[in-house]
Amino acid sequence: MVDQLVSQNGPVKKIWPAWAQWMAWLALSAGCMALLLLKMGILNNFEELRHQMPPMAFLFTAFLGAALAAWEAISSSLPGRQMGRGYRFLEVLVLLALLLIPFLFFVKGGEGLDIVTACRNGWGCIQGASFAGILPWILLGFILSKNASFHPGWTGAWSGVSAFLLGAITIQIHCPNWETGHMVFAHLLPVAFFTFLTTFAGAYWFSRWRQ
């Protein structure tokens, strides 16, 4: 067995350190977001929103969630680098906070949450958030496929959370509608949907190193 393995040994393409993979992906994704926003344009009153706490808290929390999830995806694909329960707890806490922020700060008085209207009016944003997340996910997937994940489904799920959260941020900066229903169903729901899909896609893509 050892002889066989030794005879098959050749120079292998070494992987980048985890932090370098993470930084590279964040930089590339930021580039994608910037290009997309240049093409689509940012909302007119963004300068005004920039000085308000709730919109900035939402965007910052979403970015923090995306960055943490990307690190989780990368570390879960490198043997011996898996993060502990504490890190996952923090990640879940950030995602819960992100989900709560629209309900805490963006509910308008006297208005109920009209899910159907929010979805109907938000179809363009759902498409936009999906589109904006696909390229970052492909970039992250390409990086992760070079690693050696033993839990490819989980790696896929975290990569989906990360990439499509960036997509949600991009659309949020472009879209003038900052109402709770619209934010949750048109901007954040695609994140959940694509996370489901990337779990299965990741289970296939990130286990190819074993073949």
Add this chain to the structure above:
Amino acid sequence: MLLKRAQAGDAEAYRRFLDEIGPVLFNFVRRRVFNQEMVRDVYQEVLLTLHKARHSYEPSRPLGPWLFTVARNSMLDALGRNRKFAEREVPTEFLPESSEVEKDGSLDDRLYQALQEISPLNREAVEMLKLQGLSLEEAAKRLKISVAAVKVRAHRGYEQLRKLLTEAKHED
């Protein structure tokens, strides 16, 4: 250091690395796999996975966490797969006629006798590999099971044969 050189294609360093970690990994597997007949198969699976994952080791980091994460996960995968194979195994009532195992003088009487006493499923695998000279792939195709399952059956068969022949020797 050895693995770093192995990553660069140094065969000698890779051999030394495998020689050094071999006993460590074997003990790691032996202590965790209760079915002793499967230890060697699982160990081989661990080595194979380690070989495929060798690119993922970062030389700047300690080897231990990487090594044992690979070992633990590949061991669990191998055990899971073997369990699935075991669940799919269907006992065969009758063995196919096999001229090679007939008492024709080509086999030692004691070995022939022992071969008749081991379980039919294991005997079938041993006969195909050792008497009929089939490859693992050919045997797997003929038995309609995976190569790993053929290995497991043959390995169990050898163990049973060894035990029976040792007992017979003591009785003599």
